[in-house]
């Protein structure tokens with residue numbers, strides 16, 4: 473499995489690593505990839521698409537790297553299972569609700585509700601690890 477994330481200050485990256493740990497606990501293997509090292513083919517051979525991005529701008533995905541990446545993969549991920557996650561600060565999670573709807577409108581099935589954590593996840597965040605275990609069973 474592959475987890476592609478954007479993270480400016482490390483919080484979403486920490487979530488990605490914990491989710492990968494949960495996936496490993498569930499008996500599968502996940503590679504954690506910074507979006508700057510991901511190309512548009514990255515999920516072509518995957519049944520499951522795992523994406524992480526914090527709330528940025530005004531309740532949107534990060535616009536320079538992550539948004540263009542989502543645009544690039546959008547035409548290729550219909551029918552796949554998707555798991556979303558990200559860190560946020562002062563908002564109420566609107567960016568994640570919008571992102572979930574967008575993925576569903578592309579024909580993706582959400583494995584679970586997008587996991588949002590305010591600022592830094594705890595060191596052994598059970599929410600992140602449990603999401604990983606859910607993904608491993610999906």
Ligand SMILES: Cc1cc2nc3c(=O)[nH]c(=O)nc-3n(C[C@H](O)[C@H](O)[C@H](O)COP(=O)(O)O)c2cc1C
Pocket residue numbers: 478479480481482483484485526527528529530531532559560561562563564565590591592
């Ligand atoms: C430029 C910028 C814009 C942001 N916009 C929002 C926002 O609209 N809503 C929100 O809840 N948090 C917002 N935040 C807070 C980040 O989502 C929060 O700091 C998060 O933990 C960053 O995750 P990261 O460490 O993975 O980069 C913003 C942060 C930055 C730097």
